[in-house]
Amino acid sequence: MSLNPPERVLMGPGPSNVDPSVLRAMSIPLVGHLDPVFLKVMNETMDMLRHVYQTKNKMTMAISGTGSAGMETLFVNLVERGDKVIIGVNGLFGTRMVDVAQRCGATVIEVHAPWGTIIEPSSIETELHNHPDAKIVAVVHAETSTGVRQPLDEISNIVHKTDALFVCDMVTSIGGSPTEIDKWNIDAAYSGTQKCLSAPPGLAPITLSDKAVDVMAKRKTKVQSWYLDLSMIQQYWGDERSYHHTAPISMIYSLHEALRLLVEEGMPSVYGRHAKYGEALHAGLEAMGLKLLVDKSHRLHQLTSVCIPEGVDDAKVRSGLLDKYGIEIGGGLGELKGKVWRIGLMGYNAKLTNVTLLLAALEDVLSDQHTSLSFGKAQSAVNQVLTQS
Ligand SMILES: *Cc1c(COP(=O)(O)O)cnc(C)c1O
Numbered sequence: 001m002s003l004n005p006p007e008r009v010l011m012g013p014g015p016s017n018v019d020p021s022v023l024r025a026m027s028i029p030l031v032g033h034l035d036p037v038f039l040k041v042m043n044e045t046m047d048m049l050r051h052v053y054q055t056k057n058k059m060t061m062a063i064s065g066t067g068s069a070g071m072e073t074l075f076v077n078l079v080e081r082g083d084k085v086i087i088g089v090n091g092l093f094g095t096r097m098v099d100v101a102q103r104c105g106a107t108v109i110e111v112h113a114p115w116g117t118i119i120e121p122s123s124i125e126t127e128l129h130n131h132p133d134a135k136i137v138a139v140v141h142a143e144t145s146t147g148v149r150q151p152l153d154e155i156s157n158i159v160h161k162t163d164a165l166f167v168c169d170m171v172t173s174i175g176g177s178p179t180e181i182d183k184w185n186i187d188a189a190y191s192g193t194q195k196c197l198s199a200p201p202g203l204a205p206i207t208l209s210d211k212a213v214d215v216m217a218k219r220k221t222k223v224q225s226w227y228l229d230l231s232m233i234q235q236y237w238g239d240e241r242s243y244h245h246t247a248p249i250s251m252i253y254s255l256h257e258a259l260r261l262l263v264e265e266g267m268p269s270v271y272g273r274h275a276k277y278g279e280a281l282h283a284g285l286e287a288m289g290l291k292l293l294v295d296k297s298h299r300l301h302q303l304t305s306v307c308i309p310e311g312v313d314d315a316k317v318r319s320g321l322l323d324k325y326g327i328e329i330g331g332g333l334g335e336l337k338g339k340v341w342r343i344g345l346m347g348y349n350a351k352l353t354n355v356t357l358l359l360a361a362l363e364d365v366l367s368d369q370h371t372s373l374s375f376g377k378a379q380s381a382v383n384q385v386l387t388q389s
Helices: 020-025 036-053 067-078 092-103 121-130 153-159 210-217 230-237 249-265 267-287 314-325 352-366 378-388
Strands: 059-064 084-089 107-112 136-140 165-169 188-190 203-208 303-307 340-344
Touching: 020 249, 036 059, 036 203, 036 249, 059 067, 059 230, 059 249, 067 092, 067 165, 067 188, 067 203, 067 210, 067 230, 084 092, 084 121, 092 107, 092 136, 092 165, 107 121, 121 136, 121 153, 136 153, 153 165, 165 210, 203 210, 203 249, 210 230, 249 267, 267 303, 267 352, 267 378, 314 340, 314 352, 352 378
Parallel strands: 084 107, 084 136, 136 165, 165 188
Antiparallel strands: 059 203, 188 203, 303 340
């Protein structure tokens, strides 16, 4: 039987819904991965990625694989056995970076902060002082497990007082909040297609500065991953155009279309839309009496962690939203398991209809639970934010 899944409103931590034109792009005819027509598609995709990443970096391209493949690509290419790497850990994805870097043979120095808070620049500074020979400092820009937006410019200044490279996880920030690679002097970043870029999961756009490329060129040992070795992948995306592995043609079509939509809307407008509806959602949830995990000053707009009130049945609320309304939201991960819901308003999904639908549906599925929440006030709180912006 052919597949016929229900339509869902994907308001979790990703994947998010995609524009119909992105789905259509995946169904257009295949061409060969060395066809001149496809090489043009690749060139345009790289140009649009540079636009969204706000960078002139020549090495900017899409790795075959999800966001985690982007993470692994950067570490496997930049780290050699015994290198020191300082990593900010304030959520699940910082924890994953530590694991990946250790598997590459790095000596990892972890800088911890409580989940739901930022990594303080001063704590990075302290570790760089203790380990002045660190090769890399890495943090997560948008921690999807908590909803924290990590400010990057101050840490970047601190890192660049040394020779270390500054590496950022931008999986959930790209296409949702500004990702100013050149202005903030970020040496390397990775992302994924299925969060705010609003394409299906399957590609990991990365960008590396000339300085990072230089560090790779000076490696003493071969990259241990054949598939993710950038020196070879670059020969396909770069001028040589020589075969490495068969590019996932339809995925690149879909990314091309998703990026085209972003460029057409204009990045300031894209960021403004996420901010507006994110703040509207926050106001609606707070009007209901719900508490948000992250302090307003560091709260993401595209991913909001809501503290589950005492006495409320986590699983029942989430399955109620899914079964009755077709809405998916995320549960907590790691130490926040059972403690928060994670609500995404990413890319194509960052719009008023989703804010209103989620708030109304949440009030409904919470109505038979014992809470001291107050219902019926969320939409007017939303409207108030919208009239102000
Ligand atoms: C989703 C996510 C990843 C991993 O991406 P996958 O596509 O699931 O492999 C890494 N970092 C952050 C911050 C993410 O949100």
